[in-house]
Amino acid sequence: MRVKEVRTAYSVRPHAARPIRDALQTLTGGGSVSVEIESEGGLVGRGSSSFGRIDGAPKALSVFIDEVLAPLVVGQDATRIPAIVESLKMETEYHGTAGFATFGISAVDVALWDLLGKAHGVPTYQLWGAHRDRVPAYAMVGWSNYDLDELRQQCGEAVAQGFRGVKIKVGAGDLDDDVRRIEAVRSQVGPDVALMVDANQVLTLSEALRRGEAFGELGVTWFEEPLPAQDFAGYAELTSRLLIPVAAGENLYGARQFREFFQRRGCDIVQPDLRRAGGPTEIRAVGALASAFGVPYASHGGGPAALSLLLCAPTAVWLETGLRSSPSAFPRLEGGCALAPQGPGFEWE
Incomplete structure (x- = not known):
């Protein structure tokens, strides 16, 4: 061909x-x-x-x-x-x-x-060999410029749509502001919905330690990208000192960078991004490395290709996406999980 x-x-x-x-x-x-x-x-x-x-x-x-x-x-x-x-x-x-x-x-x-x-004539994930037919899904819904009412509304909508978790942004204000945002979301979604927070690389190591300890006490599921992406030494120290899981990896490029990150124990949960990591061919190698190092793997971003890779990754734990625009929009959800594509290829159509 x-x-x-x-x-x-x-x-x-x-x-x-x-x-x-x-x-x-x-x-x-x-x-x-x-x-x-x-x-x-x-x-x-x-x-x-x-x-x-x-x-x-x-x-x-x-x-x-x-x-x-x-x-x-x-x-x-x-x-x-x-x-x-x-x-x-x-x-x-x-x-x-x-x-x-x-x-x-x-x-x-x-x-x-x-x-x-x-x-x-088959879904692409079947060519790779699947470990599962569904993956737990969460929605990224809480931007920093949303006030508390809008934050509650967006997170409540995610739960109503069937997502098992929600993610909000932190780090734009001080720790007290972050705590208010987390408490507002938790009061809206209840104790059983996973709640992730993302600082988008803006914190120093000392501030990430301070906020990470507070977030852990609030029952946050993970603390995402608190430090600049290439600060491997900082991530290694942060991961070793915090009880809350540290998630990172969306701004790493290629399997070699991920290998070094894993060798340094830079994160508790790895989040390869389909565009930056190098596409499915490279991410499959990242998934194998994550399995070898025993690191849970969650996607950064969603879509059928990202879901297909998670279906075939031994340590896959979460698919990230946004709110669905309609009941028929991607992903198809059942029990809080995104279901595997059924059509040939990545089922874009």
């Missing part, structure tokens, strides 16, 4: 109501680049990379894929995905092994695996 053509398109979308904020930045909108890979037989695999901010990145990535990556993919045997991905990594070494180029490789990788699943 040879690749006939690679096509891209990009889009930007402002947030309809108002910007959203976390402790690190204000987000006025997002953008994405979609990739279609067509085989000589007419099958089409689809992938994408998204951006949380509106800037020139979607347009630039579309051009990068068209002019740098696509010529390396056209004409290749689409069943030899790891070999194709490795060639893309080698070609883009000059552009950096972490960052912009990886977003492009990830989108191509997703499209290739979607194409292969469709070629076999």
Whole structure:
């Protein structure tokens, strides 16, 4: 099965109501680049990379894929995905092994695996060998600029939709503000719903220790990204000293960075991001490393490809997503869990 053509398109979308904020930045909108890979037989695999901010990145990535990556993919045997991905990594070494180029490789990788699943007429996760047919799901709903009433409303809606957990942002204000937000959510969702908090890399080690101890006493499920992503030594110390689980990894690139992070015992829960980690081919290696080091694996971000990877990861614990726009929207939930895709590939359609 040879690749006939690679096509891209990009889009930007402002947030309809108002910007959203976390402790690190204000987000006025997002953008994405979609990739279609067509085989000589007419099958089409689809992938994408998204951006949380509106800037020139979607347009630039579309051009990068068209002019740098696509010529390396056209004409290749689409069943030899790891070999194709490795060639893309080698070609883009000059552009950096972490960052912009990886977003492009990830989108191509997703499209290739979607194409292969469709070629076999099965969900892609079945090609990898599944450990389960569902994964517990939580909704990221609590942005820093939401007041307490809106925070309660959003978290209550997540529970009403059937999610087993909710996540809110912390770190934009002082510890007292974080505590008020956590207590407001807990009073809304009750004691049995998992509650995660995310500081988006803004804290010092000493402040992360102080807040982590307080969050642990409040029964928070995990404390996400309190420190800058590359501070492996800081994460190792934080993880060793806090009782609350520390979650991190969304801003790591490639299996080698994750291997070093695991070797340093940098987190209690790892959260690879599909775009940054390098796509399904690389994340499958990260999942194997997580299993070898005994580290639970939760996705950063959702979507059918992220869910498919979790279904096949030995230590998978959580799928992250947002509120569903309708009862039929992704993910299909049952008992607080996201159910496996049923259609060929990643079931984008």
